[in-house]
Amino acid sequence: MDWALLCESAVNGALVGLMYSLVAMGIVLIYKSSSVPNLAQGAMTMLGAYVVLGFANNAGAPIWLAIALGIVTMFGIGMAIERIALRRLAGRPIVMILMMTLGLEIFLRGGAMTIWGGTGRPMQLGISDAPLFIGPMLINRAYAVGAAVAVAMFGLFALFFRTRTGVVLRAISDDYTAAWSVGISVERGVAMSWAMSAVVATVAGVLWGSVQGVDQSLAQLLLKGVTVAVLGGLDSIGGALLAGMLLGVVEGVASSFLDSLLGGASRDLVDAAMLILTILIRPNGLYGRHYIERI
Amino acid sequence: MLFRQAGIFHTDYASDRALFPIAADRCMIGLLLLFGLAAPLLLNSLYLSSYLLPWLVWTAGALGLNLILGWAGQFHLGYAAVMGIGAYAAVHATRFGIPWEIAIILAGSTAAVIGSGFAFAALRVKGLYLALSTLALQFVMDWTISHVPAISGGTQATLQAPDIRLLGFPITSDAGLYYVALVWCLLVTSFMLNLGRTALGRALVAVREKDYAAAVIGVNSFYFKLVAFSTSSFIGGVTGAILIGTFYHAVTPEQFSVDVSIQALAMVIVGGLGSIIGSYFGAAFILLMPGAINSLISWAATRFGFSLGIETLAHLPQALYGALIISFLLIEPLGLGKIYNNLRDYLLVWPFGYVKK
Numbered sequence: 001m002d003w004a005l006l007c008e009s010a011v012n013g014a015l016v017g018l019m020y021s022l023v024a025m026g027i028v029l030i031y032k033s034s035s036v037p038n039l040a041q042g043a044m045t046m047l048g049a050y051v052v053l054g055f056a057n058n059a060g061a062p063i064w065l066a067i068a069l070g071i072v073t074m075f076g077i078g079m080a081i082e083r084i085a086l087r088r089l090a091g092r093p094i095v096m097i098l099m100m101t102l103g104l105e106i107f108l109r110g111g112a113m114t115i116w117g118g119t120g121r122p123m124q125l126g127i128s129d130a131p132l133f134i135g136p137m138l139i140n141r142a143y144a145v146g147a148a149v150a151v152a153m154f155g156l157f158a159l160f161f162r163t164r165t166g167v168v169l170r171a172i173s174d175d176y177t178a179a180w181s182v183g184i185s186v187e188r189g190v191a192m193s194w195a196m197s198a199v200v201a202t203v204a205g206v207l208w209g210s211v212q213g214v215d216q217s218l219a220q221l222l223l224k225g226v227t228v229a230v231l232g233g234l235d236s237i238g239g240a241l242l243a244g245m246l247l248g249v250v251e252g253v254a255s256s257f258l259d260s261l262l263g264g265a266s267r268d269l270v271d272a273a274m275l276i277l278t279i280l281i282r283p284n285g286l287y288g289r290h291y292i293e294r295i
Numbered sequence: 296m297l298f299r300q301a302g303i304f305h306t307d308y309a310s311d312r313a314l315f316p317i318a319a320d321r322c323m324i325g326l327l328l329l330f331g332l333a334a335p336l337l338l339n340s341l342y343l344s345s346y347l348l349p350w351l352v353w354t355a356g357a358l359g360l361n362l363i364l365g366w367a368g369q370f371h372l373g374y375a376a377v378m379g380i381g382a383y384a385a386v387h388a389t390r391f392g393i394p395w396e397i398a399i400i401l402a403g404s405t406a407a408v409i410g411s412g413f414a415f416a417a418l419r420v421k422g423l424y425l426a427l428s429t430l431a432l433q434f435v436m437d438w439t440i441s442h443v444p445a446i447s448g449g450t451q452a453t454l455q456a457p458d459i460r461l462l463g464f465p466i467t468s469d470a471g472l473y474y475v476a477l478v479w480c481l482l483v484t485s486f487m488l489n490l491g492r493t494a495l496g497r498a499l500v501a502v503r504e505k506d507y508a509a510a511v512i513g514v515n516s517f518y519f520k521l522v523a524f525s526t527s528s529f530i531g532g533v534t535g536a537i538l539i540g541t542f543y544h545a546v547t548p549e550q551f552s553v554d555v556s557i558q559a560l561a562m563v564i565v566g567g568l569g570s571i572i573g574s575y576f577g578a579a580f581i582l583l584m585p586g587a588i589n590s591l592i593s594w595a596a597t598r599f600g601f602s603l604g605i606e607t608l609a610h611l612p613q614a615l616y617g618a619l620i621i622s623f624l625l626i627e628p629l630g631l632g633k634i635y636n637n638l639r640d641y642l643l644v645w646p647f648g649y650v651k652k
Contacts, residue, residue, distance in 0.1 A: 099624060272435045283420050
């Protein structure tokens with residue numbers, strides 16, 4: 001095996017993995033505050049990309065303005081989803097909640113396709129296709145930008161959780177009954193976390209859209225997002241960042257070995273295997289702290 | 296009304312344990328059975344083979360999923376994979392020359408063995424993590440089925456299913472295939488109906504309600520979860536085999552993808568967790584709805600004079616399907632089965648609505 005090639009796939013894998021962790025962060029934000037596993041995060045990512053494209057193409061806004069408007073719109077959509085669909089299900093068995101997020105997934109995916117159609121569209125962010133050269137390695141520039149944004153988002157969240165609202169959210173995720181009893185509005189906090197997760201989804205959607213085009217396949221980032229979120233620990237944002245990098249490296253290196261052996265498309269297999277192994281060996285992930293009931 | 300009765304007076308245990316203690320229920324079920332048997336004479340072959348037959352087969356599948364989800368309270372987001380295992384096992388077995396009757400048993404057993412593998416992976420964790428690991432196993436199964444040429448015949452391949460032969464007689468007519476589906480659906484239904492009054496069924500319910508409490512009264516929750524997984528996988532495997540044999544006649548990996556798992560889950564949720572009649576309603580609802588929505592849209596388009604793009608027409612049913620799942624969960628979380636039961640409870644004491652049932 002060529003070491004330079006191995007390094008290259010590892011570094012590119014880590015960058016891609018950081019972009020996965022953007023999807024995972026959304027899942028983590030919602031899980032932290034309300035213990036709802038959001039299986040609609042992939043569809044929200046896709047919707048975010050479509051909304052931004054809608055502002056850019058249909059309304060003719062420049063891309064930076066379209067992204068800003070898209071973020072604001074998705075903030076509202078996230079709040080609305082929580083208010084309409086999830087709040088009434090609080091306290092119901094988890095199968096209902098899971099089914100609700102699956103229903104949302106189907107609805108958002110179908111709705112976006114109904115409005116914008118199923119053909120893939122490019123998302124032009126003005127990132128050049130020319131690779132970055134670091135020594136003998138070629139680094140994909142779009143991945144590098146995406147990874148930088150992911151790290152920046154993590155930094156923003158680290159700062160945000162020190163603000164007053166952030167402290168409220170941390171209190172809710174610690175113990176929502178206790179938070180309730182000291183007068184914190186848990187509902188508002190949960191709505192806030194849905195809104196923020198929709199914002200992260202928009203960012204992820206824009207970045208992934210610029211890499212692979214905007215179409216239905218963006219919703220399939222769900223599997224990667226869930227894997228990263230579980231691997232990092234479902235309630236740890238830093239864990240998601242690290243796990244994303246880990247998954248990306250494993251995926252990049254493993255698929256460069258396995259693709260030739262198994263005839264391609266081994267990435268999804270690696271993801272699913274990582275998810276199963278994590279759940280079997282260490283279900284609370286790298287940094288999760290929730291006690292998980294085992295049999 | 297039909298159901299009206301003046302109290303329940305059981306004089307022996309047999310009548311207390313009866314599956315249908317109310318005469319009106321027995322009448323209705325008898326009528327439905329008669330209709331089911333006479334359906335090939337009453338309906339034309341389009342309705343028979345493209346509505347009634349898949350409905351019956353999917354009902355059997357939904358009942359199998361309901362066993363694990365509604366009775367045992369364990370998640371299964373990979374039910375389509377189990378059905379796919381059964382389907383492929385049956386097709387390969389019959390192509391190998393094994394009689395079809397034995398092939399479907401083999402299909403069920405293969406699915407049960409691999410499905411219990413799901414269970415072993417999954418039984419270490421509960422709730423959400425169980426759901427996620429079954430979802431991951433669905434992806435692994437998808438991948439294995441489509442990427443191992445010995446199973447699927449190549450990534451894009453379609454395997455032709457040999458004709459069903461029962462006791463040496465080939466079954467090719469619409470009516471014959473319909474009766475195969477009907478018999479399987481009735482078998483599964485009567486199994487599920489009787490489950491409620493057996494030790495197994497009660498143990499499953501105890502495990503669902505609280506596994507610690509079940510352990511305290513001497514129910515081995517691990518053992519019963521395993522039994523639930525393997526039984527429901529057996530039902531799923533045979534259902535998959537019958538679905539291929541009677542309806543699709545050919546098998547491809549896409550017939551058992553994640554979306555199909557979600558569809559099966561939607562049948563159970565829309566029908567009602569732990570409700571047998573609900574599984575019938577749920578399967579019918581999920582199967583018939585896309586067609587109904589399509590004709591509704593085209594009717595509305597001509598009626599109100601607006602035209603929709605092809606893309607919109609193609610994806611609108613999908614969006615409405617999601618919206619329906621959401622609204623069911625919001626309005627009646629226990630599904631169509633619960634709505635039916637409410638109606639029945641009302642009619643049981645009508646016109647004395649103040650009487651508690």
